[in-house]
Amino acid sequence: MFARSTKRIIHWLCRKKIIKQQDMDVYAYGIQNLLIFLFNLFSFMVIGAIFHTIMYTVVFILFYSVLRIYAGGYHASTAMRCYFISNVIVLMFIILFKNLPINNVVSCISAFCCYTYIFTFAPVDTQNKHLDQLEKKCYGKRARIVLSIELLVQQFSLWTGRQKLSITIMFSLCAVCIMMLIGQGKNRYSHRKPV
Numbered sequence: 001m002f003a004r005s006t007k008r009i010i011h012w013l014c015r016k017k018i019i020k021q022q023d024m025d026v027y028a029y030g031i032q033n034l035l036i037f038l039f040n041l042f043s044f045m046v047i048g049a050i051f052h053t054i055m056y057t058v059v060f061i062l063f064y065s066v067l068r069i070y071a072g073g074y075h076a077s078t079a080m081r082c083y084f085i086s087n088v089i090v091l092m093f094i095i096l097f098k099n100l101p102i103n104n105v106v107s108c109i110s111a112f113c114c115y116t117y118i119f120t121f122a123p124v125d126t127q128n129k130h131l132d133q134l135e136k137k138c139y140g141k142r143a144r145i146v147l148s149i150e151l152l153v154q155q156f157s158l159w160t161g162r163q164k165l166s167i168t169i170m171f172s173l174c175a176v177c178i179m180m181l182i183g184q185g186k187n188r189y190s191h192r193k194p195v
Contacts, residue, residue: 002032002035002036002039002079003032005035006028006031006032006035007028009031010024010027010028010031013027036079036082036083039083040083040086040087041061043083043086043087043090044057044061044086044087044090045057045058047087047090047091047094048090048094051094051098053094053097053098056094056097056164056165056168057090057093057094059165059168059169059172060090060093060097060168060169060171060172060175061090063150063168063169063172063173064089064172064175064176066146066150067118067143067146067147067150067172067173067176068176068179070122070123070139070140070142070143070146071118071122071123071124071139071143071147071176071179071180072122072123072124072125072126072129072131072139072143072180072183073124073126073176073178073179073180073181073182073183073184074126074179074180074182074183074186075126075128075129075183076128077128089175092175093168093171093172093175096171097164097167097168097171102167102170104158104159104163104166107154107158107163107166107167107170108155108158110170110173110174111151111154111155111158111166111169111170111173112151114170114173114174114176114177115147115148115151115173117177117180118143118147118173118176118177118180119144119147121180121184122139122140122143122144122147122180123135123136123139123140123143124180124183124184124187125183125187126183126186126187127186127187127190147173150169150172150173151173153169154166154169154170154173157169
């Protein structure tokens, strides 16, 4: 998706002697990921602006992304699929956030259910992002720390009258749960498939 732009940037950096030719592949990978990240972020902001929820969209993306790095779950096989799925997730959050009436009890129960599931099963690796045993242990520990902090912030927000913030964090936990469930389902299905 951003191969041409990445190539131009890399060649410019080489011409200016900012990077060495033998390091081009490493920098190309990093620059392409940065461009994809910025494009995704721009798309999320546009969606948030259209629905007048930029602040809550940013909070959702922040809480979702930080936890998802360590909790794992489904990973798309291509950058384009990842972009599409990420935008659908943000759009679904906004639609539910604006239209689903949620009280404090529902928010609290949902957050604790998500917490229990993520705490128990994180990290979930996939064929696209396989983890060895050491990585699983490290990612699992980090996921539990991030998860616990997010739940504390969610509960503090809930009981100090910041219901919209609390609901936003609750939806981010739900989204991570869903991606983990899809990842686990895909893992089970792929293990049953004959080779």
